[in-house]
Amino acid sequence: xxHLKFECETGNYHTFCPISCVAWLYQxxxxxxxxxxxxxxxxxxxxxxxxxxxxxxxxxxxxELEEGDISAQLHDFDELKRLCYQIQQDxxxxxxxxxxxxxxxxxKMDLEGMAPKIExxxxxxxxxxxxxxxxxxxxxxEDTVLAAMAHRCPEYLPxxxxxxxxxLFGSLPNTVSQxxxxxxxxxxxxxxxxxxxTRYEELPALGSGVYVCGVHPFLSRTATTLMRRRKCxxxxxxxxxxxxxxxxxxxxxxxxxxxxxxNLQQREMKxxxxxxxxxxxxxxxxxxxxxxxxxxxxxxxxxxxxxMIVYEIGIPYMDKRFQASELHLLEKTCKEMNVSxxxxxxKPDNYNQIQRIRALQPDLVITGxxxxxxxxxxxxxxxxxxxxxxxQIHGFTNARxxxxxxxRPLRRNHHLKNLGWSQLVSSHH
Amino acid sequence: MKLAYWMxxxxxxxxxxxxxxxxxxxxxxxxAPLGDDYFNVMRSMLERERDFTPVTASxxxxxxxxxxxxxxxxxxxxxxxxxxxPDLIVLTPTCTSSILQEDxxxxxxxxxxxxxxxxxxxxxxxxxxxxxxxxDRTLEQIIAxxxxxxNISYQKTEQPSVNILGIFTLGFHHxxxxxxxHRLLKDLGIQINQIIPEGCLVTNLKKIPQAWxxxxxxxxxxxxxxxYLEKKFQMPYVATTPMGLVETADWIxxxxxxxxxxxxxxxxxxxxxxxxxxxxxxxxxxVSQAAWFSRSIxxxxxxxxxxxxxxxxxxxAAMTKILVREMGINVCCAxxxxxxxxxxxxxxxxxxxxxxxxxxxxxQVGNMxxxxxxxxxxxxxxxxxxxxxxxxxxxxxxxxxxxxNFPLSYRPFLGYEGTNQIADLVYNSFTLGMEDHLLEIFGxxxxxxxITKNLSTDHHFTWQPSAINELQKIPGFVRNxxxxxxxxFARSKNIQEITVDIMYExxxxxxx
Numbered sequence: 001x002x003h004l005k006f007e008c009e010t011g012n013y014h015t016f017c018p019i020s021c022v023a024w025l026y027q028x029x030x031x032x033x034x035x036x037x038x039x040x041x042x043x044x045x046x047x048x049x050x051x052x053x054x055x056x057x058x059x060x061x062x063x064e065l066e067e068g069d070i071s072a073q074l075h076d077f078d079e080l081k082r083l084c085y086q087i088q089q090d091x092x093x094x095x096x097x098x099x100x101x102x103x104x105x106x107x108k109m110d111l112e113g114m115a116p117k118i119e120x121x122x123x124x125x126x127x128x129x130x131x132x133x134x135x136x137x138x139x140x141x142e143d144t145v146l147a148a149m150a151h152r153c154p155e156y157l158p159x160x161x162x163x164x165x166x167x168l169f170g171s172l173p174n175t176v177s178q179x180x181x182x183x184x185x186x187x188x189x190x191x192x193x194x195x196x197x198t199r200y201e202e203l204p205a206l207g208s209g210v211y212v213c214g215v216h217p218f219l220s221r222t223a224t225t226l227m228r229r230r231k232c233x234x235x236x237x238x239x240x241x242x243x244x245x246x247x248x249x250x251x252x253x254x255x256x257x258x259x260x261x262x263n264l265q266q267r268e269m270k271x272x273x274x275x276x277x278x279x280x281x282x283x284x285x286x287x288x289x290x291x292x293x294x295x296x297x298x299x300x301x302x303x304x305x306x307x308m309i310v311y312e313i314g315i316p317y318m319d320k321r322f323q324a325s326e327l328h329l330l331e332k333t334c335k336e337m338n339v340s341x342x343x344x345x346x347k348p349d350n351y352n353q354i355q356r357i358r359a360l361q362p363d364l365v366i367t368g369x370x371x372x373x374x375x376x377x378x379x380x381x382x383x384x385x386x387x388x389x390x391x392q393i394h395g396f397t398n399a400r401x402x403x404x405x406x407x408r409p410l411r412r413n414h415h416l417k418n419l420g421w422s423q424l425v426s427s428h429h
Numbered sequence: 430m431k432l433a434y435w436m437x438x439x440x441x442x443x444x445x446x447x448x449x450x451x452x453x454x455x456x457x458x459x460x461a462p463l464g465d466d467y468f469n470v471m472r473s474m475l476e477r478e479r480d481f482t483p484v485t486a487s488x489x490x491x492x493x494x495x496x497x498x499x500x501x502x503x504x505x506x507x508x509x510x511x512x513x514x515p516d517l518i519v520l521t522p523t524c525t526s527s528i529l530q531e532d533x534x535x536x537x538x539x540x541x542x543x544x545x546x547x548x549x550x551x552x553x554x555x556x557x558x559x560x561x562x563x564x565d566r567t568l569e570q571i572i573a574x575x576x577x578x579x580n581i582s583y584q585k586t587e588q589p590s591v592n593i594l595g596i597f598t599l600g601f602h603h604x605x606x607x608x609x610x611h612r613l614l615k616d617l618g619i620q621i622n623q624i625i626p627e628g629c630l631v632t633n634l635k636k637i638p639q640a641w642x643x644x645x646x647x648x649x650x651x652x653x654x655x656x657y658l659e660k661k662f663q664m665p666y667v668a669t670t671p672m673g674l675v676e677t678a679d680w681i682x683x684x685x686x687x688x689x690x691x692x693x694x695x696x697x698x699x700x701x702x703x704x705x706x707x708x709x710x711x712x713x714x715x716v717s718q719a720a721w722f723s724r725s726i727x728x729x730x731x732x733x734x735x736x737x738x739x740x741x742x743x744x745x746a747a748m749t750k751i752l753v754r755e756m757g758i759n760v761c762c763a764x765x766x767x768x769x770x771x772x773x774x775x776x777x778x779x780x781x782x783x784x785x786x787x788x789x790x791x792x793q794v795g796n797m798x799x800x801x802x803x804x805x806x807x808x809x810x811x812x813x814x815x816x817x818x819x820x821x822x823x824x825x826x827x828x829x830x831x832x833x834n835f836p837l838s839y840r841p842f843l844g845y846e847g848t849n850q851i852a853d854l855v856y857n858s859f860t861l862g863m864e865d866h867l868l869e870i871f872g873x874x875x876x877x878x879x880i881t882k883n884l885s886t887d888h889h890f891t892w893q894p895s896a897i898n899e900l901q902k903i904p905g906f907v908r909n910x911x912x913x914x915x916x917x918f919a920r921s922k923n924i925q926e927i928t929v930d931i932m933y934e935x936x937x938x939x940x941x
Contacts, residue, residue, distance in 0.1 A: 011488055012505070017464025039524040039555065040440040043433055045467045064431040067556040070528055079430035086432060102462045102525050106494065133462030134490050175902055179933055274937055351485070351512060370469035370482065377479035397933045425479050 004331060004341050006318065011347035014370040015292035015316060016049060016386065017042070018131040018141030019099050023050050024390070025145055026059045028171045031199050033093035034060035035083065037111070038101030059091065065103055076109055081118050088124050095152075095200040097145060100130035125200070127152065137316035139218040139293050139389060142171055146195055146222040149203065150230055153195065156207030163257065165192035167204045167232070169222055170215035172394060174198060179395045180215065180240060187254055187261055195222070206230040213253055215240055215394060218294035220322035236322070238329040241295070242302030243271040243399045248329055271396045275306075278403040281410055283307035285363040288356075291315045291348050292368045293389050297323055299366070301330040302402065304337055311360050314348035364409065379422040381409045435791045435811060437741075437766035437829060442523045443468055444563030444650075445551040446484055448571065449519040451598045451626040455571075456483045456515040456546075458505055460498065460526040460533065463488055475835050476598055485509060489525050498529075502536045510544035516631045517547045517571070524555040547631075549574055561649040561741070562769060564597070568626060569653040575634040576661065583638040589688045590620040592640045594666075595651025596627040601744065601828045602842050603627070606646060609841035613671070617684065618703050625654070638662040641691045644684075646670055646843060648743045649767060665691075671843050672747035673851070674720055674755055678709045712845045719848035722856075723756050731859060732757045737801055739786070739794050739808040740827025742767040744842070746777040748807050748826050751851060753781045758855070761801045762786050764794065791815075805858040810834070824858040890916055891926045899929050914939050 019042055022034040036042055043062040050058075063083050068074040084096060100111050115126040127148045131141035146169060156165065168180065168191055181191045193204020195212075206212075212226045213235040226232040237252035238245050247268045254261045272279075287303055289296045291314025300310045320327065334341050345353075350371065357365055357380060365375055365382045372382045387405055392398045413422070442459060446468045449457035459465060469482040487505040489498060506518055520537055537548045552570055553563040591614065596607045607624060614621060622640035623629055643658055643666035645651040655666035665687055671680035685705040713720050722728055736758055738749045742765045749763040763778045764786030765771070771787045778785060786797055795815045798806060806816045806823040810831050816823035825834055826842075841847040892900070903911050911932070918935035919927055 011463075011490070012485060014466055014469060015464055017462075017467070019464075037430075040436060040559075041442070041465060041524045041555075043436055044439045044443065045464070047435055048467065048471060058434070062431075062433040064433045066431060069430055070556065074430065076430070083430060083432050102489070103528065106525065106528050133464040134494065137463055175899070178899070178929070182930065182933070271937060354481075368470070370466065370473055373473045373477060374479060374481040397937050400937070 004327060004344055006320075006344050006346060008346045009349040009352060011349070013291065013314070013316070013348045013350045013353075014368045016138040016368075017045050017133045018136040018138055018144065019046065019101060020049055020138060021131060021141030021145060022046070022060045022097075022099060025097075025142060025171055025196070028173075029095070029196050029198065029200055031094035031201065032059060032097060033087055033091055033095070034097045034099060035063050035087065036060065036099040036101065037063040037065065037080070037104050037109070038099075039065050039103050042101050042103075059093065061087070070103070070107060072107075077114050077117070080114060081121065084118050084122055084124065084126070088122055093124070095125045095127060097127045097129060097148075099141075099145075100128060100132060102132045102134050105130065105132050105134055125152065137292065137294070139216070139295070140221075140317065142216070143219050143221045146171070146219060147225040149196060150206065150222060150225045152200075153203045153206040153230070156205035156210050158207075158209050163190065164209055164211055165205070166190070166211045166213065166253070166257075167193045167195060167206060168213055168215055169195040169226065170219055171196055172215060173392055176392050176394050176398065179397050183246070183250060183395060184253065187250060187264075188259055189253060189257055195226075206232055208232075211235055211256060213237060213249075214322070215249075216295075217298050217323055217326060220319035223322050236325050238301070238326045239298045240394050241298040242305065242402060243268045243275075243396055244305045244333070245298055245302060245326075245329070246394075246396050246399075248325070252325065267396060271399050275400060275403060278400070278407050279306055281407045282403065284309065285410070286311055286360070288353075288360065288362040288365045289313045289315075290350065290353050290365065290367040290371065290385070291345065292385050295388050295393075296366075297326050297330060297344070299388060299393075299402070300342060301326065301333050302399075303406065304330070304333050304339060304342075306403070307337070309339055310342040311362055312343045312345055312353070312356065314345045314353060316347065318344065318346045364406070377424040379424075381413050383409050437789055437791070437809065437811070439560035439829075440524060441553040441555045441558050441560065441563035442521050442551075444558075444560040444565070445519065445521045445553055445567045447560075447597050447599055448564050448567040448626055448650075449517075449521070449551075450483050451596070451628070452517070452571070453628055453630050454483075454513075454515050455517045455519060455631060456485070456509050456513055457519045457521050458502070458509060459484065459486045459521045459523055460502060460531075461486045461489060461521075461523040462525055463490070465523055465525070472598055475830075475832050477835070478598075483513070483515070484521075489529070494529075498531060499536055499539070502533070503540045506536070506540040506548060507543045510540075510546045515546050517549060518544070519567070519571070520548065520550045522551065522553065522555065527555040547574070559769075561767065564650045565653045568594070568650060569657050571631065572625070572634055572637065572654050573657055573661075575631055576637065576658075578635075581635055581638060583636070585641060585691075586620060586622065586639050588620055589618070589691065590622040590640045591684075592623045592625060592637055592643045593621060594625050594643055594645050594654050595647050595649075596624055597650065598627065599828075600647070600650075601741075601830055601834065602840055605839055605841040606843040606847070608839070609844035609846050610644070610646065610671070612846075613677075613681075613844045616708065617681065617705070619684065619688070638664065640664070642666055642684075642687045647741075648770065648773070649741055670743050670747050672744070672847060673751035674713050674717060674845075674848050676747060676750065677844060677848070678713065681705055681709055717845040717848045719755065719852040722852045728756065728856070731855070733759050734805070734859060735759050735761050735801060735803040736805050736807060737762045737764075737798055737803045737812075738782075738826070739764040739766075739806075739812055741765060742770045742774045742777075744827040746774055748851075749778045749781050751848075752807070752855065756852075756855060759783075761803060762797055764788065764797070805855075807855075807858070822858045824854045826854075889925070890919060893926060893928045896927050896929050896932055899932055911936075 111128045115128050119126045129144040129148045131144045208231040210232045212232040238248040240246040240249040286309040288311045296313045296315045300313045366385050375382045393402045449455050466486045472478050472482045487502045537550045541548050596603050643655045645655045645668045658664045667683045669680045671677040745765045749760050752758040760782040762784050763782040765774045766789045791811045806812045807826045813823040915932050915935040
């Protein structure tokens with residue numbers, strides 16, 4: 001059997017800055033406040049990327065660094081203390097999350113050193129997450145925040161003759177985390193907590209004897225922190241994206257708890273049955289993932305199971321250990337569906353990718369907003385990748401939502417196909 | 430350090446990128462960390478741009494911090510030279526490169542040896558200037574780069590001609606304004622020599638001095654270039670914004686004067702005779718509807734209404750003057766976020782408004798609005814949202830803007846068609862004239878009767894508390910639909926009691 005091939009390009013690709021994680025995390029953790037310590041550039045990105053949200057009195061703000069801060073004319077400790085007092089007074093959050101940026105990295109601002117001191121002065125817990133564009137891409141921002149949060153979870157005290165606790169990690173909308181919790185409950189496994197919970201004060205207990213399992217493919221730092229620093233046991237499973245992924249995820253957890261899964265096969269089949277109409281639309285269509293949010297492997301695996309052909313999986317960063325089960329399932333899926341293994345391209349080069357897209361003419365390109373319109377104008381159908389980050393795509397219940405997203409451009413273009421104006425650029429670019 | 434939620438003007442590199450990507454066949458390379466190329470998204474989404482935005486990032490990552498980015502930047506520039514064969518590559522520093530203090534100019538010199546393209550380092554400091562100032566400077570820099578190059582020999586065009594400086598990508602209604610200026614100038618018998626930078630080739634910049642004079646429609650960007658050209662080639666410029674009837678007339682008169690004084694360029698000494706005054710009068714009274722509109726009885730109801738105006742210096746000043754001088758509306762407060770141009774703004778609106786507000790802090794503007802309680806606001810998207818919260822209508826007259834401010838239809842703010850557009854905008858922003866009266870006389874509309882769209886027959890079903898709880902988590906605008914679908918599903922399965930599981934099953938069964 002052939003094995004997956006991994007390539008690495010130049011890293012000249014478009015993605016969102018990891019500070020964008022504040023957008024969904026401040027909504028998930030309802031008693032939090034996120035302070036992004038950075039420049040106008042960071043603020044401008046957040047303001048434009050988050051659009052309307054910015055007007056709804058969001059629980060995040062910029063600590064905008066000015067020239068005096070950069071040249072150390074101002075004392076950063078006093079400055080941060082002043083802002084933190086102000087936030088405490090105005091918003092009274094239960095936790096303050098400092099998001100370190102490229103600038104704080106370069107000027108080596110000692111956020112980790114200052115946070116405990118200001119925490120002591122204000123009595124307000126302060127977490128530090130370095131979600132910067134020097135080290136991370138887009139969704140990895142959440143990883144840095146959750147890794148920092150893992151340190152703040154209370155210590156687990158073992159109780160006798162109870163099931164070993166299971167903590168799931170990864171931020172999901174409350175409805176979706178509830179759905180996954182119930183899927184496991186149906187198998188007789190109770191979830192003792194989520195990292196993060198809806199409130200900071202409800203963070204789950206962690207420690208030796210606690211099992212942890214991730215729901216997002218981009219949480220490798222959090223996983224490492226949970227294992228190494230909190231002595232938890234990691235359940236390495238494929239991610240619950242698509243019915244196939246969800247089934248494999250539950251199976252793996254059941255296996256760890258020594259439980260024989262009930263009705264799982266039927267449950268999966270029923271979901272596939274419900275997807276029939278969409279499956280006929282995607283069957284034998286080809287997909288190209290340009291790569292920007294680290295969900296790519298799981299989505300590609302699901303789409304291959306749906307009958308699609310994946311040419312290339314671009315991905316910002318590939319943790320082969322954390323994603324081992326997912327990669328294995330991808331290989332297995334390709335074999336079972338009798339399609340060749342896709343190229344996995346780490347740190348892709350968007351320019352090269354566009355040349356390949358031109359040569360391959362895939363039926364669908366999953367890409368960021370920077371390339372969507374130009375590709376559409378050249379007659380190439382695209383799906384905006386960021387939507388997968390914000391849509392509900394986890395568990396059995398939401399499998400349909402993924403296909404709704406994937407098929408939308410195909411359905412739209414199907415409606416317009418006879419109008420004769422799919423190529424909308426004038427010259428040969 | 431400053432606590433900030435929102436900013437009116439973007440960071441410096443955005444200004445540079447707007448200039449670079451407006452030119453044809455110019456490529457910008459940002460020296461920036463991953464994720465800083467958000468400009469490409471804005472251009473692609475807001476402008477609905479069909480072409481790939483000619484901006485790439487030379488990524489600053491950990492390796493770069495350790496070893497310096499020389500190799501990488503030089504390689505990226507030479508690669509781009511080969512891939513796209515641009516005429517010019519603009520190396521664009523960001524906040525990150527400002528603090529790294531690498532010698533980017535040196536990289537430019539190194540790369541120039543291997544490239545066919547010209548390469549230029551944008552001379553902007555992130556911590557000193559904002560988007561507008563950076564754009565202004567970059568435009569001047571690029572023009573000077575091509576005009577300082579060699580001894581430019583040029584001859585003025587035979588007929589009067591102008592350059593329009595400062596039409597940009599992501600500018601507020603720039604494309605429409607440009608078309609309108611084009612039309613106006615054509616009416617006046619004046620040729621357009623170059624439009625800069627939108628759609629302009631840098632190789633054509635050497636033709637700039639052939640024009641008789643320059644036009645700078647927006648104060649924020651283009652003035653530096655105009656001043657440079659005046660100094661270097663003795664080219665005069667018109668910096669009035671032809672927005673509103675009075676200012677448009679003034680603009681035409683200034684042009685007329687320049688055409689007359691410059692007519693030495695014409696071989697026989699006299700350009701085609703044109704009666705500018707007659708043209709202004711015709712356009713004002715009969716082509717534009719705005720003059721007549723403000724005299725019509727409908728517009729009487731606008732008299733003395735209170736407004737607040739806020740935006741960039743160009744649009745806020747012009748709008749203030751239009752509202753007061755041409756419509757008889759009372760501007761209680763006029764303001765701008767262009768702090769660097771505060772003096773000019775104060776001078777412009779002096780005598781037209783009760784008070785002037787110069788600030789970059791949107792909360793200050795918001796407080797002013799709630800204090801004044803105007804009948805309408807004319808501002809940016811931020812003021813629109815403040816207006817929403819306070820239930821005050823708002824017309825958007827300036828950047829920062831959203832996608833809805835990039836209309837597909839023809840919506841200039843400048844020239845005579847612009848006056849029509851502005852009149853519509855103003856009129857539609859206030860509660861409509863007669864409607865206002867009727868509301869006052871008859872004491873408001875009908876009392877709202879509650880009409881529920883809820884078609885489900887609740888009494889058939891028992892919703893478990895946990896299910897009700899779950900239902901509450903669903904966003905309001907789809908909640909009823911989810912409820913109906915769940916009950917429809919339950920009915921089909923003969924289920925009386927609705928649990929959370931039933932809700933999920935229903936979702937799986939329906940498309941949602």
